[in-house]
Amino acid sequence: NAGVTQTPKFQVLKTGQSMTLQCAQDMNHEYMSWYRQDPGMGLRLIHYSVGAGITDQGEVPNGYNVSRSTTEDFPLRLLSAAPSQTSVYFCASSYGTGFNTEAFFGQGTRLTVV
């Protein structure tokens, strides 16, 4: 199993450009989430999904869109990149049953907006 795969690993964008960060998992997990991590800080939740076709906002959703058309994929779209979106982005997935707090994280996408 590959686990959670994020692409690309690194990206530089100009202010105003749009792009999609890809996330795929092969563990048949119901839950998937996107987080951002700024230097020296913990992760903050952007958007999450509890299953295909269902998404919801997290703590910092502005400037980002998500969709979940399949169980495996959960792309994150930056609509119009801003320097404040420079960060490391992590995708995570987990089982949705039981009292489970174990999430599996990808290796991250390091995004710089200039």
Next chain:
Amino acid sequence: LAKTTQPISMDSYEGQEVNITCSHNNIATNDYITWYQQFPSQGPRFIIQGYKTKVTNEVASLFIPADRKSSTLSLPRVSLSDTAVYYCLVAGSARQLTFGSGTQLTVLP
């Protein structure tokens, strides 16, 4: 209001046992206590979760008193490779995890 409070940093020496304490005064009845480890340039990795008393797995132990307002992660005989940031979280599921700033553990030779 922060969900959890833990020390910003800790130092230890190789071979020692390390205990990191976390306070979570407002923990909800349905919340579990869970700990994650994060190395630089990597995503967090789940270590252990518990609800009450003591939980042990192959890498750590988690001690939770009866009132559940605090918890202690215990790492036995740490090595240099245990140098990382350790996050204490309270959550009812992995759907929405709230990460604080964590504890930077540095293991010295």
